[in-house]
Structure formats: C-alpha cells, structure tokens
Amino acid sequence: MQADLIEEARRQADICNACRYCEGYCSVFPALHRERFLNDGDITQLANLCHNCRGCYHACQYTAPHEFDLNLPKALAEVRRDSWETYAWPAPVARRFHTHGGAIAIASVLGFAILFLVIRMIGEAGGGGFYTVLSHNAMVGIFLPAFLFPLASIAVSLRRYWTFVGGGRVQVSDVASAIGMVASMKDLAAGHGDGCNFEDEDRFSHARRYAHQAIMSGFLLCFASTATATLLHYLFNMPAPYPFWSIPKLLGVPGGIILTLGCVWMASLKLQSERELGDVNAWSGDFGFITLLGFVALSGLALYVLGSSIAMPVLLALHLGAVLALFMLTPFTKMAHGFYRLTALIRNAQVDG
Template identity: 65%
Template sequence: MQTDLLEEARRQAQICNACRYCEGYCAVFPALQQERAFSDGTLTQLANLCHNCRGCYYACQYTAPHEFDVNIPKALAEVRQDSWEAFAWPGNIASLFQKSGVLIALATIAGFAILFLVISTFRPSGGQGFYAVLSHSAMVTIFLPAFLYPIVSLWISLRRYWHETGGSRVTLSNLADAFGSAARLKNLSGGHGDGCNFEDEDRYSNARRFAHQAVMYGFLLCFASTCSGTILYYFLDSPGPYPFWSVPKLLGVPGGLLILAGGAELIRLKLKADKGLGAAEVWGGEMGFVLLLLFVALTGLALYLLGGTVALPLLLAVHLGSVLAFFLLTPYTKMAHGFYRLAALVRDAQRKGAS
C-alpha cells in the first residue's frame, strides 16, 4: 500500500482522536477513539468502515483553510481504494479498471457480445426461448468458470485484508452484528438517523442510503431468480422460458427494476457530490461500475420484454456479454466494496465485543 496515503490518514486520524467532536457520527469514530497509535492495519480497517457520508467533514472546524487541513473522508477514501488495489488478486487489473473503468467495461461487453453472437450461429437442435439460440450446456460451460473466478479472487483478497487488519476467529455473534448493520446500511443514516451530507453541506438526506439499498436488494433478488431457475431446471425438470407468474420472473423483474432505480439515483448523487471529498482519481472507475450494473439490468429487462421477437439473438448476446463482463470484473470494480465493507463490519463487531 502507498505509504504517503497512510501517513496522511494517520496524521488526520490523530487530530480527530484529539478533537472527538464527531464521536457519534458513524462507526468509524468509536473505533478510531479506541486507538492511541494508528498502525497501517488499523487505518485500513477504519477506511473500509467509512461510508464516505461526509457529515464529519462539514462539521469539522479544522478543514481548509485551517492549517490542519483535515479532510478525513478523502483521506480514508484514498486509503480504502488503495487497499482494494493492494489486496486484489491479480492486482494489476484493479488499478487499470479504476483509471479507465467505462472504456474497459464497454470493450469487455462488446467483445463478449460478439463472441456470443458467433456461438449463436451454431444453433442447437432443440430448445425453446433462449435455449433455441444458445444451448443450456454452452451457457453452463461459459458461465460456471466466470462465476467461480470472482469467488476465488475475492476470497484471496479478503484473506489478505483480514490478515492486515488483525482479524481473529469469527463468531456467529460477529456475523449477526455485521449482517444486521449491512442489511439496514446503518452507517449511511448518520449518527442521528437523519441521513448524511453526501449531496449537500446543509442538507441531511437518506437518498444515498435508499439508493444503495435498492441496488443491494435488487441484486439479491436477481441472484435468487437465477438460483430458482437452476433449481427448476435441474431438480424439477422444468426448463425455461418461464411465464411472468413463475418464481424466477417474480424475483428477477422487480430485482432488475430496483437496480435501475437505485443505480440511476447513485449516478445522480455522484454527479452532484463534491469530488474533492473522495478518491477523485478513481471516479471514472466507480462510474464505470454503476453504468455496467445498470446495463446488465436494462438488457435483462429488455430481453424479458422482447424475447419473443426477432431481436432475441442480438439481445441475448449483449445481455450475456454484459453479465459475463460483470462477473469477471467484479473483484476489481466497486462491487468488491460490499465484501470489504462486510468484512470491516465483522472486524468492528469483534472490536466491540472485546471492549
């Protein structure tokens, strides 16, 4: 990890620890105030615990032009981003995506879409709907490794994070505490529950919290839809396509709509927010991820609506290409932050249990 970023975060953390004005703002400050000296691992943990709400910055009396020049959201955002790149496996892809996320996402989608179009010219002898264009066995052959790869990559990355932050054996109580906070996105509501100041210095809002919740639960619904389709296919001998009132559609369609609504709101907020209070150099990579997620949801819904038309082969190729790009790029995009944030919450639950 970059020493200069850690040193700047350490300097600012020491000032915050002496001041303690922001004691109740979020989970970062109780954890920070338990320390007397800040190791690299401690700073990495604090950075990943931070949700970049920015309320502490607007409340701080030591921001520029004060000589202390405190900007703890920016300092922690830069350490957080650097930690993701340092722990990523393999790591060189992570830094590349953060610099050119939109271009990489577009190129990856286009490349995979062309690949699927070529494969679809070898039509299977049987099958209905999607399977009349691309066989189920071909989809499994392509997507199973693509699904397993990010799991292995993220597992290696999180092990590195856990070792760096001094994590110990995880208990069920730790997991319950962490998942409870994650499910409610508790730290995005601010210490007072009125929201954070991400959009505007003078306005508290839960808009960012609700947008994150829409994306998170939308993604989980889509994942559940895929799992239910797998169960229907393999265990109940019921291959697709499925009608609207089937479990896969009742989960997948609302999930896609939630991702679209939440992702669009996140883009609006990101365009409106002050870039100087985050890791500005990776702004493009973060935007690239949100756009990729939106594209996956949009093409999935379009495929559902137009799947019975002549547009099916092209739509299927583009959608599968975007899904494949999403999976393979997951360890290097902002998607990885959810896993690191959950690990940080587990680590914080251990801290609270030991105090």
C-alpha cells in the same frame, strides 16, 4: 500499500482523535477513538469502515483554509481504494479498472457480446427460447467458471485484508452484527439519524442510503431468481423459459426494475456529489461499475419484454455480455466494497465484543 496515503490518513486521524467532535457519527469514530496509536492495519480498517457519507467533513472546524487542512473522507477513500488494489488478485487489473473503469466496462460488454453472436453464427443451438441462440450446456460452460473466479479472487483478497488488520477467529454473533449493519445501512444515516451529506454539500439526506438499499435488494432478488431457476431446471426438470407467474419471474422482474432504478438514482447522486471529498482517481471505476450493473438489469428487462421479437438474439448477446463482464470484473470494481465493508464490520464487532 502506498505509505504516503497511510501517513496522510494517520495525520488526519490523529487530529480527529484529539478533537472527538464527530464521535457518534458512524462506525469509524468509535473505532478510531478506541486506539491511542494507529498502525497501518488500524488505518486500513478505518478506511474500509468508512462509507464516505461526508458528514464529518461538513461538521469539521479544521478543514481548509485551516492550517490542518482536514479532509478525512478523501484520505480514507484513497486508502480504501489502495487497499482493494493491493489485496486484489490479480492486483494490476484492479488498478487499471479504477482509473479506466468506464472504458473497460464498455469494451468488456461489447467484446463478450460479439463473442456470443459469433457462437450463434456458427450454428443454431437447438432447444426453445433463449437456447435457440446459445445452448444450456454452453451457458453453463461459460458462466460457471466466470461465477467461480470472482468468488475465489475475493476470497484471496479478503484473507489478505483480514490478516493485515489483525482479524481473529470469527464468531456467529460478529457476523450477525455486521449483517445487521449492512442491511440497515445504519452508517449512511449517521449517528444523528438525519442522513449523510453526499450529494448536496451540508444538506442532510437519506437519498444515498435508500439508493444503496434499492441496489442491494434488487440485486438479491435477481440472484434469487437465477438460483430458483437453477433449482427448477436440475431438481424438477423444468427448463426455461418460465411464465410470468413462475417464481423466477416473480423475483426477477421486480428485482430488475428495482436494481435499474437504484443504479440510475445512485448515478444521479454521484454526479451531484463533490469529487474532491472522495478519491478522484477511482471516480471512473465507480461510475463505470454503477453503469455496468444498471445495464445488466435494464438489458435483462428488455430481453424479457422483447424476448420473442427479432431483436432477441442481439439483446441476449448484449445481456449475457454484460453479465459475463460483471462477473469477471467483480473483484476489481466497487462490488468488492460490499465484501470488504462486511469484513471490516465483522472485525469491528470483534473488537467491540
């Protein structure tokens, strides 16, 4: 990890530890105030507990032009991004995505889409629905490794992180506490419950919290749709396509709508936010990921509506290309933040307990 980022975050954290004005703001400050001396692992843990709500910045009396020049949200955001890049496997891909995320996302989607169109040109796959473009076996052969790769990559990354922050044996109560924090997005409400200051300077708002929840719930509904379709295919010999009133469609269509709207909302909030209160070097990667995730949902909905039209092969190629790009890039995008934050909250629950 970059020592200069750690040292700057430690300098600011030491001042915050002496002041303690923001003690009840979020999970960061109680964790910060537990320690008198902060080692590199402590700073990294604090960085991944931080949700960049920016409430502490607007409440702070030591921001510029004060000589202390505190900007804790920015300092922790830089350490957080550096920790993801350091522990990612393989690390060089993570560094490149954070600085060129938009271009990489677009190139990946188009590249994979062209690949699927070339496969179709080679010959018809046979079967009904989407399987006339790409056979079921071909989809499994392509997407199963693409699904397993990010899981393995993230597992390696989190193990490295857990070791560095001094994590111990995990208890069920620690996991339950962390999942509860994630589900409620409690830290985005701040300790006072008025919300965060992300998109409009010092005005409190729950918008970012609700946008996060929309993205999370929409994604989980889409994942549940795919999972139930897999069960129907293999356990009940009921292959796709499925009618609207089937479980996969009743989960997937609302999930796709919620996920699309959540991503549009989050992108709007990010455009309104002050970049200098976050990690400017990761802005492209963050925005590229939001755009990619939203396009996966939107292209899936378009495919559902136009699935029987002549546009179906192109739409399917674009959708599958976006899904494949999302899978392959997951360990190096903002999606990794969810895994790291859950792990940081589990570690925090261990210390609290």
